[in-house]
Amino acid sequence: MDREEIDGVQVVQRHQPGMSAASLTFGCGARDEEIDSIGLNHLVLHLVDWAELRVPDEYSDDTWTNETAFLAAGPPEQVAERLTDICAAVSDLPPDDLADAVAALKPDSRYVENIDEGLLDPWGSLLSRRYGPHGHGLSRWPAMDYGLFTADEIRRHVQRFFTTGNAVLAMTAEAPGSMRLRLPAGPRVTRGTPLVNHQIGPIWYADQVRGVALAVGAEPSAEAVLLMWALRKRVVEAVFAAGIAEHTEFVSAIVDSTRHELGLRVVPEHGRKGKNFDAAVAAELLWAELRRLVDDGLDRAEIADLLPTEDVETPAALEPIFERTDWMRPIQQLEPVIHRELFGTGEHRLSDSPAELAELSPAAARDVLSGWLSSAMIVVPYESTPNLPGATEKPCPSTRFVPAGEVVRPTFRKRFGNKGSLVIGTDAISTVDGDGNVHTVPLSEALVAERYGGIWLAHIGHGCVTNISDFADAADKLRSVLPPRRFRRAASRLSTRV
Numbered sequence: 001m002d003r004e005e006i007d008g009v010q011v012v013q014r015h016q017p018g019m020s021a022a023s024l025t026f027g028c029g030a031r032d033e034e035i036d037s038i039g040l041n042h043l044v045l046h047l048v049d050w051a052e053l054r055v056p057d058e059y060s061d062d063t064w065t066n067e068t069a070f071l072a073a074g075p076p077e078q079v080a081e082r083l084t085d086i087c088a089a090v091s092d093l094p095p096d097d098l099a100d101a102v103a104a105l106k107p108d109s110r111y112v113e114n115i116d117e118g119l120l121d122p123w124g125s126l127l128s129r130r131y132g133p134h135g136h137g138l139s140r141w142p143a144m145d146y147g148l149f150t151a152d153e154i155r156r157h158v159q160r161f162f163t164t165g166n167a168v169l170a171m172t173a174e175a176p177g178s179m180r181l182r183l184p185a186g187p188r189v190t191r192g193t194p195l196v197n198h199q200i201g202p203i204w205y206a207d208q209v210r211g212v213a214l215a216v217g218a219e220p221s222a223e224a225v226l227l228m229w230a231l232r233k234r235v236v237e238a239v240f241a242a243g244i245a246e247h248t249e250f251v252s253a254i255v256d257s258t259r260h261e262l263g264l265r266v267v268p269e270h271g272r273k274g275k276n277f278d279a280a281v282a283a284e285l286l287w288a289e290l291r292r293l294v295d296d297g298l299d300r301a302e303i304a305d306l307l308p309t310e311d312v313e314t315p316a317a318l319e320p321i322f323e324r325t326d327w328m329r330p331i332q333q334l335e336p337v338i339h340r341e342l343f344g345t346g347e348h349r350l351s352d353s354p355a356e357l358a359e360l361s362p363a364a365a366r367d368v369l370s371g372w373l374s375s376a377m378i379v380v381p382y383e384s385t386p387n388l389p390g391a392t393e394k395p396c397p398s399t400r401f402v403p404a405g406e407v408v409r410p411t412f413r414k415r416f417g418n419k420g421s422l423v424i425g426t427d428a429i430s431t432v433d434g435d436g437n438v439h440t441v442p443l444s445e446a447l448v449a450e451r452y453g454g455i456w457l458a459h460i461g462h463g464c465v466t467n468i469s470d471f472a473d474a475a476d477k478l479r480s481v482l483p484p485r486r487f488r489r490a491a492s493r494l495s496t497r498v
Contacts (some may be wrong), residue, residue, distance in 0.1 A: 006180040008164035013171045020173040021073035021331040027342035029066045030162035035133040036485045039143025042110035049100045051089035054081040058327045065113040073327045080179035087181050094154040101282045107143035108491030114251045119489045122213035123251045125379045128463030132196030142490040170334040202376035202391040208465040212283045217375035220260045222348040230261045238285040244278045257344040274380030283386035294369040297362025308351045396464045399439045410470040422471045451490040
């Protein structure tokens with residue numbers, strides 16, 4: 001592995017056969033936005049592409065939770081031209097024709113890593129509950145109207161995050177001398193990772209979600225990843241045997257060098273296939289299998305079944321379910337190096353240390369697993385009441401006190417099924433259910449999203465969502481009390497994953 005600098009940017013090179021490939025990666029992503037600037041990284045990516053960039057044989061630009069990357073492959077000079085153009089475009093943001101550039105971009109066209117259903121995604125709910133309206137907690141919320149971003153805030157964002165010190169260039173061949181990486185000067189970005197909801201012992205709660213999910217805070221290691229994959233295998237078998245679901249997904253989030261979030265998501269099939277899904281049973285099976293794994297540890301046969309073999313580098317079931325192309329693979333093999341340079345940590349893969357993992361003992365597995373329980377969180381949909389022995393229910397805060405304000409009733413045809421009301425006050429929005437329970441959202445922590453013709457009220461401080469579609473004229477009334485940046489259109493699906 002060779003290292004050098006070009007125009008102040010750290011460069012790592014690992015010479016590999018095949019066409020030349022490169023990745024210019026910036027240490028910024030969705031977690032570096034704020035609640036009123038969600039989508040800003042996606043906008044920057046689009047504005048760079050809006051410039052007249054020279055096109056190599058292959059290229060791809062993506063922004064994720066932690067990073068934003070520009071990939072290119074082809075003859076070395078083509079790659080150098082592409083990356084030189086990208087850096088020039090970054091340094092010249094925002095463009096003079098900003099309004100024209102933004103007009104063609106839809107906020108719901110962005111991809112959010114590991115989020116499938118936007119507002120209704122249970123993994124997004126867990127992250128928003130854990131981290132609040134900051135960092136990884138922003139993953140659940142939709143982007144704002146890109147036309148509301150100002151030239152000054154785009155410029156400030158670029159000057160803070162898209163800088164020489166916050167970028168790493170990885171290459172599979174020697175960098176051509178013609179390559180220039182002239183970016184705004186700036187240091188590597190460092191972050192804190194505050195937990196909004198500290199807890200002692202496992203908890204569960206209900207939210208407006210589709211499916212159930214588990215999250216645990218884990219010390220980064222290949223052993224932790226192996227154990228979560230082992231749990232996934234057991235849950236897959238359990239929910240399939242119960243006839244309630246066909247898929248259980250491994251999900252994760254890289255937080256920092258001391259903590260990764262690992263988890264599982266069990267969701268119903270779309271359409272008629274999902275009619276047998278029972279969220280309470282799914283949560284109970286997930287919890288039971290976790291407790292069984294904690295009690296018993298992991299035997300060598302299960303470990304051997306999960307680890308890569310000599311013939312297959314990585315089992316297909318363990319590959320991230322993203323579209324991969326052959327030209328990307330050599331540069332993607334450098335992703336762990338890039339992430340360690342930028343964040344001091346990266347994704348742990350089972351192929352990294354198969355010999356050490358094969359020697360993992362049941363006792364050592366139990367030690368790792370027992371540390372998960374204090375941070376374990378499970379989310380289920382509203383109206384689900386699972387029996388999870390040892391886990392404490394932590395519902396959204398509610399009272400019986402109805403604040404003063406304008407009372408909005410359900411539409412006439414909805415009143416037979418919804419006896420509640422919506423109260424819009426001068427400093428808060430409250431939902432009152434048919435039993436008189438009141439959930440109040442301060443205006444400073446309220447966000448409203450439209451999706452599939454429905455209306456959803458989010459309490460971004462607490463991380464929860466309530467469906468308020470039954471209330472007549474709610475959207476128009478809420479627009480009068482909320483700033484434009486707090487009224488959004490949510491994507492129906494944020495992921496292309498299967």
